[in-house]
Amino acid sequence: MKVLIAEDDRISRRMLQRQLEEWGHDVVAAVDGRDAWEKFQADEYSIVVSDWMMPEMDGIDLVRRIRKSETAGYVYVILLTARSKKEDIIVGMEAGADDFLSKPFDRGELRVRLRAGERIIHLERSLAQRNAQLQEANKRMTRDLEAAAKVQQSLLPSSLPEVPQARFAWHYRPCDELAGDFLNVLRLGERHVGIYVADVSGHGVAASLLSVSISRVMTPHATASSLLLKPDASGKYRVVAPGEVVAELNRRFPMEECGDRYFTIIYGVLDLESLEFRYASAGHPPVVVVPSKRAPEALEVASLAVGWVPDVEYEEHSVRLASGDRFLLYTDGIPEAMNSDMEQFGQERMLASIDGLRCETLDASVASLVRTVESWCGGTGPKDDVSLLAVEIV
Numbered sequence: 001m002k003v004l005i006a007e008d009d010r011i012s013r014r015m016l017q018r019q020l021e022e023w024g025h026d027v028v029a030a031v032d033g034r035d036a037w038e039k040f041q042a043d044e045y046s047i048v049v050s051d052w053m054m055p056e057m058d059g060i061d062l063v064r065r066i067r068k069s070e071t072a073g074y075v076y077v078i079l080l081t082a083r084s085k086k087e088d089i090i091v092g093m094e095a096g097a098d099d100f101l102s103k104p105f106d107r108g109e110l111r112v113r114l115r116a117g118e119r120i121i122h123l124e125r126s127l128a129q130r131n132a133q134l135q136e137a138n139k140r141m142t143r144d145l146e147a148a149a150k151v152q153q154s155l156l157p158s159s160l161p162e163v164p165q166a167r168f169a170w171h172y173r174p175c176d177e178l179a180g181d182f183l184n185v186l187r188l189g190e191r192h193v194g195i196y197v198a199d200v201s202g203h204g205v206a207a208s209l210l211s212v213s214i215s216r217v218m219t220p221h222a223t224a225s226s227l228l229l230k231p232d233a234s235g236k237y238r239v240v241a242p243g244e245v246v247a248e249l250n251r252r253f254p255m256e257e258c259g260d261r262y263f264t265i266i267y268g269v270l271d272l273e274s275l276e277f278r279y280a281s282a283g284h285p286p287v288v289v290v291p292s293k294r295a296p297e298a299l300e301v302a303s304l305a306v307g308w309v310p311d312v313e314y315e316e317h318s319v320r321l322a323s324g325d326r327f328l329l330y331t332d333g334i335p336e337a338m339n340s341d342m343e344q345f346g347q348e349r350m351l352a353s354i355d356g357l358r359c360e361t362l363d364a365s366v367a368s369l370v371r372t373v374e375s376w377c378g379g380t381g382p383k384d385d386v387s388l389l390a391v392e393i394v
Helices: 010-022 033-042 059-068 086-095 107-154 204-217 242-252 347-356 362-380
Strands: 002-006 026-030 047-051 076-081 099-102 166-173 181-188 192-200 229-231 237-239 263-271 276-282 287-290 297-299 316-320 326-330 386-393
Touching (some): 002 033, 010 026, 010 107, 026 033, 033 059, 047 059, 047 107, 076 107, 099 107, 107 204, 166 181, 181 204, 181 386, 192 204, 192 326, 192 386, 204 242, 242 263, 242 276, 276 287, 287 347, 297 347, 362 386
Parallel strands (some): 002 026, 002 047, 047 076, 076 099
Antiparallel strands (some): 181 192, 192 263, 229 237, 263 276, 276 316, 287 297, 326 386
């Protein structure tokens, strides 16, 4: 190890230097505290052995300067002194000294104290190396999470279908970098629009990966593997009924094959000619219908989440809509949002908020509802992902 000696007595300095070099250290000797400080600034040292009493700058001042300086690693400081009073030891420790050695020094005691310093330096270097490795791993993990979040964000609606019969608006707010919520609005030919909101149990990477996998099978392309559109013998396609879609999701994503994760979903098809919305729910919060001239209503449906039980048949439900009507699909992050008193926002409060926003535009009403929920939660915001998809019949 590289050791800096600060000793104004020439004989003591030469004895120290010769002894340390004999033990294999790379030694630089300084004639006083100021000379030692200049040498310390010009190079890097692992251990400093300094006399207490020196001209120009004493050992205490030298130690204080060393501790205030920026060094590549920890510097172990041993003070040489003839002082033995408790008060003197306290002064040296408060200045930053690690150990003390009585003058005239004993060869065996010097070696033991140097070895103690070497152990501490080795431990500090090992800790610094581990910390650097952890920081690099954390940087890689952060980059991976950011990349995964971008992939997940890319599966959200980049543009909404433009149809004369309806308007669409949505909001998506993950509580972590990666979320278990996902939603979409998909054009299924000229007459139909597919709409879904889903919520994978849990958060983080596992929930996000499952949500991405599900999103990829919820494609509007008419292929043999598509869930939403199926080609027929004539080369045309049929829109798959919502109950069939959810049942197929349940078959493809059993909980035991998904890391014990399940998900809830509402998937429905809006018929742009009849203005009928047919949907199936798998353990998801109820659709909220907002008739233009009546109070909002939550359409409760009893059903099992996807992945819990095999071979489940999911019942289909429908609602006939008219001009001015709205309906909302959302995840449980809205009604289950809690305030500081651990009180949930709740369905009743949610319905009242929706009712009070019916005069706003669809986009504005979605934004206002989210702000209301965030205000309910206080400064921390919701502890769960919040997703909301709203539809208005023109």
